[in-house]
Amino acid sequence: MKGFAHFLAGLTTATFVVVIANAYYGHNLIADAIVQNKALILILGGIFGILPDTIDFRFAKYLQRHDYEVDMDEWNLDPKKVANTLARAINQASEENREVNVMLHTVKISSDQWRQYNVHFDTENNKVICDIGPIISGFEKRPYITTYLPKEKAHAEASFKPKLNYGYDAVTHVDILSGPDFSFFPEKDGSVRADFIPWHRRWGHSITMGILLAPIGFMLYGFTPLGWTAFWIIMLGYWSHILTDHFGLMGSNMFPPFTTRRVPGFKVTRSMSPLANIFTNYSNILLIIFNMNAWSKVHYFEMPWATMLGLSSKVNYAEWYVVSLLNYIIYYILPPILVAYFAVAYYEKKKGYRELTDKEAMTKEQLEELGGVNV
């Protein structure tokens, strides 16, 4: 998901924690601290909701070491160098039984122009293929059609020996901002596994990290009701990021140092899908509004099901809250999402849009995150 969706998911989680803490401590203690004493505790949810990406893109990225770096410039374009380096790294990972990392740098021409090149892992024929593409402009990556090189200068292939497990789209475009890196790991069966942007969604995207960061709540507010509330907001806010990401394809490494690999995602949605982001954000905003109303002393709206069942926030808060929330979701959150979903699905079907394969979507997801689009 995009950074904003994570931030909002963290905030939403924080509002749920506040509702529960408020009911647990009674006397509207936590809500009063927020509304009357202007406590900023809820923001922690947003901050820790976006933090896993912040950790990865601001720290983990720089801790990654590379055995090889391919750094071309416009006057020295060499597709053979790219293909050979990648093939050598794959062979080396197998022969030396160790992880080998390769960084492919982008070819920057001006503040807004890059030379694109593509890397294709042909796992059937054990080949790495590199094609130098056109000069492109801006984030829209508009190609200048006169800038293609002749095929003999633009194309190169190199062979590698071991079987390559490559779970992403066969073609990777290297173009704007920072280039991608690959890790090649030797597997027990003699094959080599390729990880794309290996520093992402590792320890920074883990349940363990959420637990380690949660005590910051006590550092901010002491062992008070607010401190405990902050503890839960931080931990659950952080986990909300991991959970939201997990609905996509790539997944995360959940319990480092006990686990070392990413657990694949639920494959329910694509993290870069505008619709998935819009639905998540819409739901989150509506849930935040619901929770603010729920902890407010005056309820500015009441849901009819709770009224019909004779439930009152003053007498049986938990029942009133749950029934009202359910009613709210069914009335206001689900219908617009369903209508929009089917309308878009109908439109795309009519236009003949092809859905990306899992591999294509996974590569796109990674590259977009690398380009900073998701942060």
Added chain:
Amino acid sequence: MILSYLLMCILFVLLGTAIGSLLSMLPGLHVYNVIGFFLLFYFTMGGLGMDPMLMVLMLIGMLVSYAFVFTIPSIYFSAPDDSTMFVLMPSQRYLKERKGHEAVVLIATGALIGVMAITIFVPIFMNVLGVIWNIALANMHWIIGAVIAFMLLSEFPKDFGRHKNPLHGLKEGWKTILAGYLTFFLAGLLGVITFSKTLIPAGHAFQSLMAPLIGLFATSSIILNLISKYEIPEQNIPKSIDAKPKDIVHGSVAGSIGGLFAAFIPAVTAGVGGYMSSHAFAQQGDKSFLVSMGASRVVYYVGAIALFFLPTLHLRRGALAMGINLFFTPETVQQFYLVDAGIALAGIISFFIVIYASKFLAKTIPKVNPKTLNIVVLGVLIVLVYIMTSWVGLLIMSVATAIGLVPVLFNSRRSHCLAVILVPIWLNMSGITLAPLLGLW
């Protein structure tokens, strides 16, 4: 009687639109600065014996046209304000690719759809907006705080991955981030000083934000143009723009919602609203972004007025709503619909004004030496600031310009400059007072 009154209303909307359009062509001049003088004149002359509603409609015409037409100096003269600053990068890219007019059309299209969204959806969701406002009111401090936190946390390193070792990488990557945070801190401090103490002559107190905003956004851009190689090639004027309906719909929905958010939440301006909604709607590509910024800007400025007249809300947001409230209190649904119609009329006319003005400038601007153009625009800004805020304003503008150059030179986000508005209002709403600590009280 009713017909003649309606005709008078239309006349005053048209008058406001014409005045607003002309003044908005001047780089750096914000419509709120001019409206301040109009109100001063109106009060001094005892209301000119005219129906206050006509004055309201004229001011609305000015505001709507400003929201549309200010795109022109932002793009062709590189003198943006706090919201058009976000379109500066993509639009300059368009200018370099001979598509400046296309950028203007995309922004204007977004703006027109934004006007339609206000005139149609604000009345429909009248009651819902009232309920949301009541709920959000007590929570504004953390909502604005969350906006600030997101702005700070969403700044990411813009290095190109070439580093000798991890430490070198961290240094390179964090250069842009720290420059962004420095900008935020300095702009926030400037905002606290500006909001806490009126440094410019008391008679011009309502212009106190003019110098910081021009310095942060306009003069810093112009100075950058002056010191860099900046050329405007011959521009193409295509008969139609190359944008998919999907881009237009995506951009205008995102922008309208961002603008409404900004119109609703104090301290959040059109740029921040549009920027957040571009994240929320997972926007990709310049076209959709330009459309969204056009919509966001119009919905922010004009939506604030619609919310002021909205019978369930009467929300005073923005300098125009506050100014109008000095002589007029909205009371009836009829007044709301009259204002709504005025907004629609001014919006349609402003759209065509922008298109024709852009066509004219697209033909003319490439003939002018860009350096000369930038020097002239800088001169206009200096004169304006001096007239409106005296030499103290020029001093503030110089400080703001220096702050505005930090993100430009270090390639961090210029949106951090918006701390000048966000920080003081957020501190105020959170009950945090810094002014005594800074010796301002």
